[in-house]
Amino acid sequence: MVEKRVKYLFPLPALIVMGIIVIFPIGYNLVLSLYRWNLASGGHTSFVGLSNYVGLLHDARFWNSLRVTALFTTGALGGEVVLGTLLALFFHREFKGKGLVKAIFLFPIAATPVAVSLIWAMMYNYDLGIINHMLTSIGLPRSLWLASPKTVIPALIITDVWQWTPLILLIVLASLESLPQDPFESAHVDGASPLQVLIYLTLPMVRPAIVVAAMIRSIDAIKTFDLIYVMTQGGPDVASENLNIYIFHKGFSYFRMGEASTLAVVLFMLVLIVNILLAMLRNAGEGARRRKGGSAT
Amino acid sequence: MRRVALILLALTVLSGMAFANGGQEQSAGNDQAMTAAEGFNWKAFEGESINVIVNKHPWVDIIQPKIAEFEKLTGINVSLDVYPEDQFRTKRTVEMVSGTSVIDVFMMMPGNSLAQYYTNDWVEPLNQFIDNKNMVWPEYDLADFYPSALGAGERDGNNYTVPLLLETSLLAYNKDILAKYGVSVPQTMDELEAAAKTIYEKSNGKTYGITLRGKKASATSQWVDFLHSFGGEWIDDQGNAAIDSPEAIAATKFYGKLLREYGPKSAPSNSWYESISIFMQGEAAMIYDASVFRPNYEDPESSQIADSVGYAVIPEGPAGRVPHISNWGLAIYSGSEHKGASWLFIQWATSKKIALEGQLAGIPSARASAWNDPEFKKADPSPEWTEASKKSYELASPIWNPPVINVGEARDAAGSAIVAAILGEDVDTAAREAAKSMNKVIADE
Numbered sequence: 001m002v003e004k005r006v007k008y009l010f011p012l013p014a015l016i017v018m019g020i021i022v023i024f025p026i027g028y029n030l031v032l033s034l035y036r037w038n039l040a041s042g043g044h045t046s047f048v049g050l051s052n053y054v055g056l057l058h059d060a061r062f063w064n065s066l067r068v069t070a071l072f073t074t075g076a077l078g079g080e081v082v083l084g085t086l087l088a089l090f091f092h093r094e095f096k097g098k099g100l101v102k103a104i105f106l107f108p109i110a111a112t113p114v115a116v117s118l119i120w121a122m123m124y125n126y127d128l129g130i131i132n133h134m135l136t137s138i139g140l141p142r143s144l145w146l147a148s149p150k151t152v153i154p155a156l157i158i159t160d161v162w163q164w165t166p167l168i169l170l171i172v173l174a175s176l177e178s179l180p181q182d183p184f185e186s187a188h189v190d191g192a193s194p195l196q197v198l199i200y201l202t203l204p205m206v207r208p209a210i211v212v213a214a215m216i217r218s219i220d221a222i223k224t225f226d227l228i229y230v231m232t233q234g235g236p237d238v239a240s241e242n243l244n245i246y247i248f249h250k251g252f253s254y255f256r257m258g259e260a261s262t263l264a265v266v267l268f269m270l271v272l273i274v275n276i277l278l279a280m281l282r283n284a285g286e287g288a289r290r291r292k293g294g295s296a297t
Numbered sequence: 298m299r300r301v302a303l304i305l306l307a308l309t310v311l312s313g314m315a316f317a318n319g320g321q322e323q324s325a326g327n328d329q330a331m332t333a334a335e336g337f338n339w340k341a342f343e344g345e346s347i348n349v350i351v352n353k354h355p356w357v358d359i360i361q362p363k364i365a366e367f368e369k370l371t372g373i374n375v376s377l378d379v380y381p382e383d384q385f386r387t388k389r390t391v392e393m394v395s396g397t398s399v400i401d402v403f404m405m406m407p408g409n410s411l412a413q414y415y416t417n418d419w420v421e422p423l424n425q426f427i428d429n430k431n432m433v434w435p436e437y438d439l440a441d442f443y444p445s446a447l448g449a450g451e452r453d454g455n456n457y458t459v460p461l462l463l464e465t466s467l468l469a470y471n472k473d474i475l476a477k478y479g480v481s482v483p484q485t486m487d488e489l490e491a492a493a494k495t496i497y498e499k500s501n502g503k504t505y506g507i508t509l510r511g512k513k514a515s516a517t518s519q520w521v522d523f524l525h526s527f528g529g530e531w532i533d534d535q536g537n538a539a540i541d542s543p544e545a546i547a548a549t550k551f552y553g554k555l556l557r558e559y560g561p562k563s564a565p566s567n568s569w570y571e572s573i574s575i576f577m578q579g580e581a582a583m584i585y586d587a588s589v590f591r592p593n594y595e596d597p598e599s600s601q602i603a604d605s606v607g608y609a610v611i612p613e614g615p616a617g618r619v620p621h622i623s624n625w626g627l628a629i630y631s632g633s634e635h636k637g638a639s640w641l642f643i644q645w646a647t648s649k650k651i652a653l654e655g656q657l658a659g660i661p662s663a664r665a666s667a668w669n670d671p672e673f674k675k676a677d678p679s680p681e682w683t684e685a686s687k688k689s690y691e692l693a694s695p696i697w698n699p700p701v702i703n704v705g706e707a708r709d710a711a712g713s714a715i716v717a718a719i720l721g722e723d724v725d726t727a728a729r730e731a732a733k734s735m736n737k738v739i740a741d742e
Contacts, residue, residue: 039394040413040703041742060730126563127575147563149720233383235513236565237716252387254706255394 026268032261039255052262062263064238065246068153069270072228072242073221075157076164081214083161084168089202091169092176106170108163117230120159121146124231146232149239156240160227164220168213175209176202211282215275222271243267336431342638343372347401349642350378350392352385354404354625355589356462359655360646367645373638386410386705393419393630401633402642407450407458408623408695413702415452421629422455426640434644438666441649445695446624446663458626459647460663462655465622465689466522467588467682468612472605474504474582482607486526486551486614489583493559496582506559508572508581509552511719513712514705515568516552519585520715521697522621523548526614531699531707538699538735540711541728544616549728553718565716577602585611588689591682592659608685610692620689621697624663661686703738710734 033052037045056062091102108116123131124145132142145155183205187197225244228234234241234249241249243263251260351357357379364375380388389405392398393414405414414420426432427439439447443463450458468489470482475492478499483489493506510516524530529545532538539545556564561575569586573593576584577600588608597603611620627646629639645651649666656667657676667673668687677683699707710731717727 038703038741039390040706041416127561127578127580142562144562147566149565232566235716236511236720237513237713249709252391253709254703255390 029261029264032258033265035258037257039257052259061238065241065243068240069222069242071153076160076221077218079161080165080168080217083165085172087169088172088176091173106166109166113226114230116163117227121231124155149236152232152240164217171213172206172209175206179205208282211278215278218274219271337434339371345635345638346374347635347638347642348376348399349402350400351404352382353379356655356660359658371641400630401635401639402627402629404625405458405628406623406625409698409704411457416702418631420457421631421636424455437644441664441666443663449624450626458628459643460624460626461647462660463622463624463663464587464589464661465620465693466519466586467685468585468609469594470583470607471602472607482609483612486612489612493555497559505561505581507555507583508561508575509556509585510567510569510572511556511564512566512568513716514708516715517708517711518697520552522611523552525619525694526616528616538732541732546724546728549714549718550724556719557721564719588661588686608682610685610689618692620693622690622693622695623697701738702742706738707735
């Protein structure tokens, strides 16, 4: 009997640690979201039920932050997945100096996001930045980049794509290089064109890897903080204020902890939903392949 | 019964400790009496350590290299942490809220933060030291501070901050550019706009007429002088937000138009740092910002226009010329365990000697003695700045922030309207939205 139960003992320390550092904060945050807790004026708490959530419905800044989160995430994720996959296909062959070129392409991931953001912010500077200098030297007009509500999100996306495309590249390339060779040989024997091989063979086979890479990036992109905080703090006005930056302002500029917790719950749900959708996408893909494989035999 | 006994026991122990402390202090006092006749002793807190957090500010550049002198004088160890302004404010408040901070002394703008810090009991009243002869350095001379600067740190008859500088805002202009386009120093708001327009148009947009802060909350501290000079106010007599009054909207539109039509295109993302950089690069003819930036403007190392800067008070608006004064001060955290040592640090950092050194380096002192010192008068690198500063002090309003506890949120609200004005959006709507947000802040307090 004892030996049967002892197996529960071994994972216990890990479970307790997880409970303390993951589950407790999430639960506490959920409780906080039901309170009015304003640190700037005394810090008294009072239970307000769901009124923080109801308040969000009328909060234009909240809807704006959702819009910014959606635009930034889809833009960055789209750019990174497309570019990362293309680059992975490019690197999936032998050529001279491949190791070196690959290493150079992987540099951005190794850089600290805050340092990257500071440097990009300098490069984007309207009057003194190198990007506008290069644009004008080839006869193009200068862009406002971070200083205009119209261009700030694309500018942030460019920086994010620069930094995180290599991550997608890495995951997809690893998957490409571990693919079995037989199907490709068969395709070759059957006389398939390179484009056909790519569309009907390569891409479907690396699809699970692409979805996993997109999942990892989407979690990060939805809750991006450092990049935006360093480059714009959400500005001009609130043009680049995503949900996480808004949470920061609510919590640490206005010290409205209850409302900040409410926003954090929304962010948590958002990440959860997007990932359930992506997981379904992956499973659907696998299911389809299994069905196809079944009918072929 | 047992509980009563326990409480009694605890009380006895506590009072015993109190007596023990008192006894120690007294004996320390006796020791000092032998060395210093006045009873004040710089070495009274020898061996203690204090944590000081400050904001990245020109004044800090003056005292930072001198910390070692203070440590030698007093035997107190000082750990000085410097943060950029935004992060500094957040860090400071979070430390206070935590209730367990090890910070002893911090920089604070009473006009910005004292309402909050006083309401939450985060700051230590300083009169216990000021009124205690044994704790005040005989040469300190509290009466030397400008009453307005000292008064900004006062609540209910107690002082909470000691001012380390007294600043105002000035219109600084590039003499070369004004001369080149035949523009004289603007005396009214209409002339200001005309001057900015002439320069921007005659230079084909190569030289901005004026640069101002445009970055949301940070812009409000300069915009407020336009607000007041146009006859507007932060809040009305009933205590409601008034930033959507016709006067306030006119001021906001004017501020936005200056930047949109004759200013840097990057204005909505410019705080003081970006704005003064543009002026110092010679890309803008005028700037309205804090008087403390004179040393930056005139630093030949970093400024291209070091020799050509002139200064004037704010141009006259429909309601006159209303600049503001503001000051940074030093305060002691109420939870500090080294309040005595902290007070010594404050006295040293705000002493006449440091004030004069700051004054000579261009940091407008809150002490009259520094302004009147013969050494300063002789060395004054910019009598024009000195004259404009003094005149601005006379005209100035002490109000530059919304009179609410949650200043940051109210400034952000007004900042949104300013950004809307710069971008050429509908200012009336934006101002109404801003007033609504600000009223929510007021209602929540």
